[in-house]
Amino acid sequence: MISRDDCARRDAADALAPLRDQFMLPEGVIYVDGNSLGALPRATPARVADAVRQEWGDGLIRSWNDAGWITLPQRVGDRIGALVGAKPGECVAADSTSVNLFKVLSAASRIVKADSSARRVIVSERQNFPTDLYIAEGLCRDLGWTLELLEPPALIERLSGGRGGDVAIMMLTQVNYRTGALHDMASMTALAHAAGALTVWDLAHSAGALPVDLNGAGADFAIGCGYKFLNGGPGAPAFVWAHPRHAGRFWQPLSGWMGHAAPFTFRPHYEPAAGIARFLCGTPAVLSLTALECGVDTLRAADALGGMAAIRDKSIALTELFVALVDERCAPIGFACASPRDARVRGSQVSLTHASADGASHGYAIMQALIARGVIGDFRAGTAADAHGPALPDILRFGFTPLYLRFVDVFDAVDHLVQVMQREEYREARFNKRSAVT
Amino acid sequence: MISRDDCARRDAADALAPLRDQFMLPEGVIYVDGNSLGALPRATPARVADAVRQEWGDGLIRSWNDAGWITLPQRVGDRIGALVGAKPGECVAADSTSVNLFKVLSAASRIVKADSSARRVIVSERQNFPTDLYIAEGLCRDLGWTLELLEPPALIERLSGGRGGDVAIMMLTQVNYRTGALHDMASMTALAHAAGALTVWDLAHSAGALPVDLNGAGADFAIGCGYKFLNGGPGAPAFVWAHPRHAGRFWQPLSGWMGHAAPFTFRPHYEPAAGIARFLCGTPAVLSLTALECGVDTLRAADALGGMAAIRDKSIALTELFVALVDERCAPIGFACASPRDARVRGSQVSLTHASADGASHGYAIMQALIARGVIGDFRAGTAADAHGPALPDILRFGFTPLYLRFVDVFDAVDHLVQVMQREEYREARFNKRSAVT
Missing domain, CATH: 3.90.1150.10 (Aspartate Aminotransferase, domain 1)
Structure with missing residues (x-):
């Protein structure tokens, strides 16, 4: 007992x-x-209060420069990136998990279309979090692709023995939201790559909960949630990562001004920023990002303790x-x-x-x-x-x-x-x- | 003098x-x-502090029900809607202006494609705010459509005298961000409709600044910004409106779980919610939406004064x-x-x-x-x-x-x-x- x-x-x-x-x-x-x-x-109440009263109230529009609002997505993204095996400059915090998933699935689909026309299937888990399935379902409908939902053993089967020749993307949430089952990112990524497919990882239940090594696994794209184990507050912005081999290759359809190479030149045509910044879209949600930054810092306090x-x-x-x-x-x-x-x-x-x-x-x-x-x-x-x-x-x-x-x-x-x-x-x-x- | x-x-x-x-x-x-x-x-600092300390800190996950977080997008949307000529239930606050523009342009393009195959042009103003142009440019590229940028007199010309037969969508910002020039929404909407085109209005510089009557003008779709004349704070969520004749007709590609007919049944397939709720995507940014609600309330304080x-x-x-x-x-x-x-x-x-x-x-x-x-x-x-x-x-x-x-x-x-x-x-x-x- x-x-x-x-x-x-x-x-x-x-x-x-x-x-x-x-x-x-x-x-x-x-x-x-x-x-x-x-x-x-x-630390969050005082930090958010400061962002509201000093940065917004007193600094007003000047805080885009003076308080560094304009680089918040990168700053918070780098801090999160360090927890999930991303190098500085590879990760940004912005938008919601669902919106970021749309960006990376779209980018991945463009890479596939440019490389090969035969692959038109996204495989995922039947018990994946529904918003992931909904976003993928919508994209497949628009692309004329198919979303195949399998239980994990069948998924491994599907990607093995030459049966994955039609698979474009393997989309998985690393930790299942219902059961907590944890995928081995490295082996599943290797399996997908051996089948010729790209990988999109949702780290909603793993970022901040366990060691994640995106670069070590050679993953292609990842997204994750700011309000679970990152303690960023209700509806905190999410994050998005692309492997450097992909980040500059295509741009994604949510081509808003914050992803532009030079947002403040107000040019009429879109030119994507270099690297991961092209996965930004609209104006960053400063108050929510500030709370997220505090949340991530509480995790970083564990750095000295292992x-x-x-x-x-x-x-x-x-x-x-x-x-x-x-x-x-x-x-x-x-x-x-x-x-x-x-x-x-x-x-x-x-x-x-x-x-x-x-x-x-x-x-x-x-x-x-x-x-x-x-x-x-x-x-x-x-x-x-x-x-x-x-x-x-x-x-x-x-x-x-x-x-x-x-x-x-x-x-x-x-x-x-x-x-x-x-x-x-x-x-x-x-x-x-x-x-x-x- | x-x-x-x-x-x-x-x-x-x-x-x-x-x-x-x-x-x-x-x-x-x-x-x-x-x-x-x-x-x-x-009122904002105390209200945000309350959302952080009481709603999040003490209420924790219970606040989705107890503090009404789950209906915040609708609640704030209705308050904004009342300022721009929308009826209750027609407007939601969510995501950024750029993301919402992508939603409504996508929805509008689906309506056009279902109704007629000949229209493949989005017309807009050359001096429209760049993020609007970037989003439309990206969508046109994906659809094989053309984005035509004109100065206002040429735009009127383009839609008159039977010359608009290929125009799918007229996308305009009601008040120009550079010059402050104000379009007459009713007459421009009528012009577009007479040419057979749908209208997408960006109210970034008009919502909260002047009377807007979306229903009165018979507009089709609108989006707008929460952090300008609505005083919602840096990077506040934006809003999105669709005329009831369109709201239930198609869904948009950002088909996240908050736009699902029953998000908490966790079904694997997407079924869009009735009406404007299908224009929601991911989890609402509660702290930023709370600040936006305060901002809108400051405008509503003018109700008694005219x-x-x-x-x-x-x-x-x-x-x-x-x-x-x-x-x-x-x-x-x-x-x-x-x-x-x-x-x-x-x-x-x-x-x-x-x-x-x-x-x-x-x-x-x-x-x-x-x-x-x-x-x-x-x-x-x-x-x-x-x-x-x-x-x-x-x-x-x-x-x-x-x-x-x-x-x-x-x-x-x-x-x-x-x-x-x-x-x-x-x-x-x-x-x-x-x-x-x-």
Whole structure:
């Protein structure tokens, strides 16, 4: 039996423990949803207030130069880039993940069309995050291409043994948003390249959660999210990276003025900037980028304590503890681990399914009851079987952010889950009323 | 001779004068660049701080429901819509102006392609804001269409007398960013429609500056900027409107999850939401949208004082005063009005050219010297003659935001300009060093 004291001892020995003080976490809350929206860094309110009052209020238009607003996308992009194996100048922060995905898929499709006319398929995972699928679906429709959705083993099969000759792009999210399953970027990239396809990686659930090495893997394009493990705040701008071998080769359709070689010459014709800057489009969202910069800095505070490798070690320790506690205390009451049991192929989250004795699905209400107790995770509804694969179950998601979660938090979260079930709190009507965002 | 006392008397009689207190303007600054970046509303710092500390920090992921983040694009869109002649539910705030332009041009092109195959030309103004031209240029390249850039008289000619049979879309910015020239939206829309073309209006310099009536004009699509006369802060999200007859008809290529009919069902296939919501793409930038909401509210405070009509009346009075003072005091020292002299066809800005006795162009340095005196306008470099038309001169831009500018400010701004010239301050080396953003 794992005790709370065991967990407290682990916290006492945790070199990353002091980083928790960088965040403002509400009293009585155990936040296991940093994979959806990262918590507020302590430095952010003052930094954003300064951007509002001094930079905007006092500096007004002058702050484009004086406060360096004009280079914020590059500055924040470089800081994020250092976390995901990009070199300085290879990454910019801008727009949303969805918009950036459109840019890189468009750019990749242009490279494919220029190199070969036979490839007209984008392959991806059926359980990829839907916005990725929607953007790819729309682009395929416009290009007359096909989006093929496969389960991971079938995807590997599809790209092996000469069967990938028609595949233009492999588009994958490195860590699955439902299960937390982690792709090996290097081997999947090599597989795609051997098949002659380009790779587009979505790092939404991996940037800031585990070591990523885009250049080491030889990836082609990547995008990622600013508001999850980068703690950039609700709807923070996303980021976009292109391997230098591609960055200057084509331009993408969102050819706005901030991607122009000389935006302030106001010339009537578009000339793309050199390198990754051509993946910028409109005027940067300064306030949101400022908050994102703070969020990324909280991660960089771990540099002196072992950096992303140390964060990954603690992340694995937290998820392993959670899995062990679930096995011990929650398996007997119907919960099962829906995430990989092998930590090496799991991101920084663990998802659970629940099978109730009465046969009904109580997952949503269980999560609401947990949230009412201050344990904030989230619920993702299952989907029916379709042409691409079998039905997916309802899941309860628990994300583990090593910067601010303690081992005792993991213990307490499981303890609350056990109590919710023992007291049947999930049967209360208030927990069964669906909200707009579930 | 117009005296400063005359101006002070006009301020004393100005019904909108109290609105100035809604803004935090730095001591000693006369801000005539609200057409580039609106000033900071007094309510914004506290409102943004609340969104950061309470909504994000304390509410965490729960704020998507509890603080209504999920409907922010619609809520802010409706408030903006009320200023531009849109009905509730017709307008959303999201992404950047450039990205939104791509959406509406794409949607318009799909309508055209479905209706007729003969139309393959987008017509616009040569002096339209470059990002609009860049986005249209990129789209035309992908579609195999042509972007034709004309001066306004030639544009009218092009759409008249049966010569517009190949024109798919007329894309115009209602108020020209260089000269402040104002198009009559109703008559230009009627002209385009008579030629069988759709209309895309960029309201960047008109939303919040003058009455706009999208439905009254029967326009097809519109976009606009949140950080100019809407005072939404640096890089604030933009807005997008589609006439209800088009909104549900096609979807646009940026088919992200927030434009899905049911984003939180996480279905693998895209089904566009009904109406304007399908023009949303990724997760909304909550902090920036919150600041934008405050900015729009400062405009709505004028509702009780006559609303947009009263704002327009004061705007005209301010620009007329500026033109009169320039004629009186600056014409003799080389300045000329580069904006329409007829206030009915002029937006809320006046641009000046300067011809120096030594033949050199001192426009940039003159504006820097003015800024050093606290009179903040901006400079836009001219361009050489090209295939589309003659050379454009360097200009000094002065934007007039009726919410916070006084008649004495106009007097003082001109007085400073005269002093900069009399003392030849523009010759100082520090004013001749170009910055990143000019």
